[in-house]
Amino acid sequence: MMNKIIYFDICAFIILVIFICSMLLKRQVRDRANSLLLLIIEITTLATVGDFMAAFVENTYESGRLGMILANAGNYLYFGAHNLIFPTCVLYLYATADIWHIFKQNKKAVTVWWSIIAVDSVVLLLNPLLHWVFIINENVDYIRRPGIVLYYVSGSIFGIWGLYIILKFRDILKRDKIITIIILYPIIISAVVIQAIWPDCLVELLGIAIAVLFFMIVLQRHEYQIDPITGAMKYTTSVDRITTLFKMHKPITVVIVKVVNHSNLRLYLGQRLYNEYLHMQTNALSNIAYRHNYPVDVFYFSNGTYAYLSDEYDINKAIPVAEEVKEYMQKPLEVDDFTVLTDARICVVRCPEDIDEFSTMFTFVTTFHETMEDTKDVVLYMEHRNDRNFMIRNEMDEILSEALKENLFEMYYQPIYSTVEDRFVSAEALIRLKNPKYGFISPGIFIPMAENSGAIHEIGDYVFNAVFDFIAKYDLNELGLKYIELNLSASQCIEVDLVDKILHMIATKGIDASRVSLEITETAADINPTVVDANVQRLYKEGIRFALDDYGTGYSNIRRVTSLPVEQVKLDKSFVDEIDNPQMWIVIQDTIAMLREMGKEVLVEGVETEEVANKLTAIKTDLLQGCELIQGFYFCKPLPEEEFVEFIRSRL
Numbered sequence: 001m002m003n004k005i006i007y008f009d010i011c012a013f014i015i016l017v018i019f020i021c022s023m024l025l026k027r028q029v030r031d032r033a034n035s036l037l038l039l040i041i042e043i044t045t046l047a048t049v050g051d052f053m054a055a056f057v058e059n060t061y062e063s064g065r066l067g068m069i070l071a072n073a074g075n076y077l078y079f080g081a082h083n084l085i086f087p088t089c090v091l092y093l094y095a096t097a098d099i100w101h102i103f104k105q106n107k108k109a110v111t112v113w114w115s116i117i118a119v120d121s122v123v124l125l126l127n128p129l130l131h132w133v134f135i136i137n138e139n140v141d142y143i144r145r146p147g148i149v150l151y152y153v154s155g156s157i158f159g160i161w162g163l164y165i166i167l168k169f170r171d172i173l174k175r176d177k178i179i180t181i182i183i184l185y186p187i188i189i190s191a192v193v194i195q196a197i198w199p200d201c202l203v204e205l206l207g208i209a210i211a212v213l214f215f216m217i218v219l220q221r222h223e224y225q226i227d228p229i230t231g232a233m234k235y236t237t238s239v240d241r242i243t244t245l246f247k248m249h250k251p252i253t254v255v256i257v258k259v260v261n262h263s264n265l266r267l268y269l270g271q272r273l274y275n276e277y278l279h280m281q282t283n284a285l286s287n288i289a290y291r292h293n294y295p296v297d298v299f300y301f302s303n304g305t306y307a308y309l310s311d312e313y314d315i316n317k318a319i320p321v322a323e324e325v326k327e328y329m330q331k332p333l334e335v336d337d338f339t340v341l342t343d344a345r346i347c348v349v350r351c352p353e354d355i356d357e358f359s360t361m362f363t364f365v366t367t368f369h370e371t372m373e374d375t376k377d378v379v380l381y382m383e384h385r386n387d388r389n390f391m392i393r394n395e396m397d398e399i400l401s402e403a404l405k406e407n408l409f410e411m412y413y414q415p416i417y418s419t420v421e422d423r424f425v426s427a428e429a430l431i432r433l434k435n436p437k438y439g440f441i442s443p444g445i446f447i448p449m450a451e452n453s454g455a456i457h458e459i460g461d462y463v464f465n466a467v468f469d470f471i472a473k474y475d476l477n478e479l480g481l482k483y484i485e486l487n488l489s490a491s492q493c494i495e496v497d498l499v500d501k502i503l504h505m506i507a508t509k510g511i512d513a514s515r516v517s518l519e520i521t522e523t524a525a526d527i528n529p530t531v532v533d534a535n536v537q538r539l540y541k542e543g544i545r546f547a548l549d550d551y552g553t554g555y556s557n558i559r560r561v562t563s564l565p566v567e568q569v570k571l572d573k574s575f576v577d578e579i580d581n582p583q584m585w586i587v588i589q590d591t592i593a594m595l596r597e598m599g600k601e602v603l604v605e606g607v608e609t610e611e612v613a614n615k616l617t618a619i620k621t622d623l624l625q626g627c628e629l630i631q632g633f634y635f636c637k638p639l640p641e642e643e644f645v646e647f648i649r650s651r652l
């Protein structure tokens with residue numbers, strides 16, 4: 001009797017034990033795929049132990065009861081474990097491709113899966129009586145019986161099943177994953193065939209161990225998916241996950257938790273403790289879900305935003321979890337020696353009903369707290385689906401691209417009144433958007449969103465075109481207007497080709513640069529001083545005027561007023577809103593005096609009443625120089641082009 005070659009099994013065993021240790025020791029995502037992978041490794045190890053034990057006993061014992069018992073035990077262990085390897089691999093493929101739900105919902109597939117395992121097991125259990133699979137003779141030799149073919153058939157079915165999954169869902173699995181799995185087929189098939197032809201050459205389990213090695217390298221969800229700072233899954237992982245789930249039309253529930261006061265907390269705690277705070281919140285969120293038996297992954301999306309992603313579609317299971325999160329968030333939290341209060345907003349979204357695209361999901365997750373009313377209660381997306389503002393914000397990307405394509409923008413002009421000349425001397429161009437579904441949408445809403453999405457550049461080009469056309473079409477002199485002001489967003493100020501674009505347009509439309517005044521904001525002057533400065537300086541040299549808009553909001557960066565060639569400073573409406581406050585009145589007068597002394601033209605925005613207009617006009621008599629320009633509803637609201645021209649002509 002030839003001795004069985006057991007060295008391959010020893011190798012396989014060593015490899016598998018290393019895998020088990022590494023999987024248990026390494027910090028990693030405890031999800032279904034990884035648990036199944038660990039299970040595959042464990043079963044393969046058991047099969048290897050059984051195989052080795054049987055072979056060792058068969059090699060060592062020539063005869064005797066003990067040898068027979070041990071050889072039988074080894075073989076039963078081998079077959080029992082072995083029969084589970086391929087079915088578990090099939091489950092693993094479903095889990096790793098995030099299509100577990102497809103398997104779960106397919107009753108036929110589940111039945112077939114269980115039936116094969118049942119048949120294999122029953123045959124194995126009956127083997128001591130029927131000897132269909134194998135028999136150990138008196139010489140402690142292992143003899144195969146025809147029934148063993150059953151296991152080859154079962155193995156092949158699961159093999160083909162795996163291949164079917166890979167091919168059918170190839171769009172979801174990444175290319176490298178597909179290639180790896182396909183390469184594994186010849187490896188495993190050769191190992192199985194070699195052992196089938198030469199039963200003494202025990203290479204099969206080594207082949208499987210190598211396959212597992214590939215799984216671990218290419219397929220396994222690694223710890224890099226976890227953000228080391230927060231302990232939650234990273235944003236990048238969520239992109240993959242959510243995109244796949246949407247592609248598969250898999251219904252999911254997402255609970256979003258936004259810590260609104262995250263920047264205050266960071267300031268208060270300092271970066272190190274803030275990180276600890278984020279970590280504590282991740283743990284708390286995981287624990288709450290765990291207590292509710294609610295299967296989730298906790299993702300962290302930056303800026304204090306967490307998202308629970310769950311395969312569990314039933315919103316009634318998500319709501320109690322969200323409610324408990326709410327209660328937990330309202331309690332003070334001890335971080336080191338500090339006690340902090342979290343201000344959180346919580347929203348539950350069902351996909352795909354509520355949101356069915358990743359970009360929408362992302363915009364929503366990062367901005368939902370601005371869109372929804374300021375409530376600490378758990379907000380259900382579905383209850384807000386019909387809010388006008390909410391819908392507008394969620395559909396903003398489409399609204400803007402439609403508006404650009406269909407030309408749904410229009411420029412309005414608001415006259416600017418000179419208190420010195422007692423007439424209208426210029427105007428500000430303000431964009432308007434008319435949407436077929438929602439009607440008028442305020443630039444106060446869509447401009448900031450366009451800045452976020454990048455659509456602002458195209459919108460900006462539209463504004464240049466329309467306003468320059470206006471300047472070219474009318475004789476501003478005849479209208480008594482010196483220039484038209486147009487708003488430039490912060491992100492436009494850093495466009496590299498901004499200057500060439502404007503100069504080119506001015507030249508082709510044949511207008512004079514001095515007729516154009518660009519309004520920039522303090523934020524623009526702050527974002528990238530070098531590029532902004534370069535752009536502003538070049539345009540200024542070409543004769544274009546500049547105004548600093550919304551002065552006094554945000555950071556009052558006096559240095560920007562002095563360093564940029566702005567001729568006009570526009571005091572924000574928030575100043576006049578408080579004009580009755582004596583302290584504010586002092587601020588207004590002194591600010592105006594200071595800016596006038598610096599040689600700037602001062603414009604006050606948002607003047608709505610005669611009283612305020614008079615008060616401002618009167619400043620010039622009190623002080624050496626005063627407020628020269630006023631803009632506001634008191635004089636005139638922004639008007640469409642023709643009405644505006646008519647209005648100005650009527651006041652000439």
Ligand code: C2E
Binds near residue numbers: 519550607
């Ligand atoms: P802004 O540049 O500060 O424009 C002044 C805003 O105040 C305008 O709002 C104007 O209609 C409004 N306003 C003027 N007088 C009064 C008043 O007496 N009372 C009140 N309550 N409001 C007054 P609008 O047109 O809604 O624009 C809002 C903001 O959107 C603008 O603030 C500007 O930042 C931005 N925006 C508007 N058009 C454009 C544009 O073409 N390009 C860019 N980048 N931003 C624009």
Ligand code: MG
Binds near residue numbers: 549
């Ligand atoms: Mg403005």
Ligand code: MG
Binds near residue numbers: 570
């Ligand atoms: Mg303004």
